[in-house]
Amino acid sequence: MNALKLYGIGDLRYGQAKLPIIEMEDEVVIRVKAAGICGSDLSRYRKLGPYVEGMVLGHEFTGVVEAVGNAVTHVSPGDRVAACPAIVCGTCESCLRGAPSQCIHLTVIGSKQPGCFAEFTKLPAANVLPLPEGIAYETAALIEPSAVAVHGLYLTHLRPGGSVAVLGCGNIGLLTIQWAKLFGAETVYAIDLNPRKLSVAKQMGADIVIHPKKKSAYDQLMAATDGNGVDLAVEAAGSSITSAQVFALPRKGGEVVFMGIPYGDVPIERFYFEKIVRNELKVYGSWNAVSAPFPGKEWTTTLHMMSTGQLDVTPMITHRLPLSEGPKAFEDMINQKDFFGKVLLYPE
Known part of the structure; x- marks a missing residue:
């Protein structure tokens, strides 16, 4: 499949990546419909480099279920979904007391496991939420940053x-x-x-x-x-x-x-x-965008407010680009070649 992979500082490449497959009974493979570039993605590109060389970048996205494990019952292939990119262990002290945002093992897709700047990505079923019909894909791609914002206000x-x-x-x-x-x-x-x-x-x-x-x-x-x-x-x-x-x-x-x-x-x-x-x-x-029960009220509230039209993110979106233009988009954003708000990438 086509994907954007980060090999080093300033080295983002569009090319082939391994197609994700179901390996455990609680996994969901999602066909990515729209993915947003986050400020943390830019920091990885410009300053920090990847956790793992050649990792598929990206964590803000929405899509359609492609395949599910045998234990998954709340979504099925063909369902429109939102997806929380945070991976928590569920067993550390923080997770057990209901604070998954403070999980000592917390990670996010696109860092140590493949992210969403690709045609397909994979997540645990607990991270996947059905997407109400009234929410467009480009709007749903901003559910994760919305959850980050409201997580902070809830504190x-x-x-x-x-x-x-x-x-x-x-x-x-x-x-x-x-x-x-x-x-x-x-x-x-x-x-x-x-x-x-x-x-x-x-x-x-x-x-x-x-x-x-x-x-x-x-x-x-x-x-x-x-x-x-x-x-x-x-x-x-x-x-x-x-x-x-x-x-x-x-x-x-x-x-x-x-x-x-x-x-x-x-x-x-x-x-x-x-x-x-x-x-x-x-x-x-304020760190991340999750609470208990996972993924938390940040996600359910965002879905509700978007479905009713009370939360309108469309003024933020300035660019809608094919995934293949990702490397140029990153470079243009770093060099401020244009005014960039939220940039959405669409797999071809």
């Missing part, structure tokens, strides 16, 4: 009428903006240096956009909130700089949740660090 005490600031309007930030509105936030502030991202943020539900080039995000947010700050600040940029600045945005007694991953040290100036102590902030780290 917080965000309530209807609250206020939220989202630092970074990449895909996770944009989904967080829309989820914050679905949680009932009265005012959502979107913060980014890219005006086009801020434009999409407005389409995703942001009430006020902040461009910090000429005046700091902190100064603008304080002016907008009469010096109080917001109930919840979300770091979704994955930047070492914003990972420090985010502490200045919540009100006293407010919350911070980290969804971005800075691939570098985070130096924190005293001004920002003291906000944690003096304002008695609650700080959360």
Whole structure:
């Protein structure tokens, strides 16, 4: 079958890969219909390289069941499905206490086992969810990043009428903006240096956009909130700089949740660090997109909100490309040859 395989930093190739087959009774082989490029895929390509040389990359996707093991009863060949890419052990202390996102053996397809940038991929049956007919394939390809965003918000005490600031309007930030509105936030502030991202943020539900080039995000947010700050600040940029600045945005007694991953040290100036102590902030780290019972309410809630049309991800999608153009798409995204939101790849 055709697939995108990562051999090293900057070395992504379109070519042949081994076709997945049913080997255990609880497995499902899925024909991939649409797959999304994640920021973590770009980091693997640009900075980190593969866990395993020549691994099929990708973990955000949707498709149709091709084959199932003998023990699989909830889906059948021909069914449209969503698929959670996280593989958890189910037996470690974290899994047993109902926190699979903290599984010590947690991995994701596309890292140590073949991913979804291919015509077919394979997952345990527990990871596969029937897809309601009202959800299009391209929409369903964004279920996993949506689950990442809502997983982070579930950690917080965000309530209807609250206020939220989202630092970074990449895909996770944009989904967080829309989820914050679905949680009932009265005012959502979107913060980014890219005006086009801020434009999409407005389409995703942001009430006020902040461009910090000429005046700091902190100064603008304080002016907008009469010096109080917001109930919840979300770091979704994955930047070492914003990972420090985010502490200045919540009100006293407010919350911070980290969804971005800075691939570098985070130096924190005293001004920002003291906000944690003096304002008695609650700080959360959010990892992955699963909870118990696996794969969790992040997935079932996303499916419900997409099926009713309340969660609309279409403004995020900027490119729809054949899988064969994957290597060029990665290079263009790294070199910012165009404005890229969510890029979807379609196996041929």
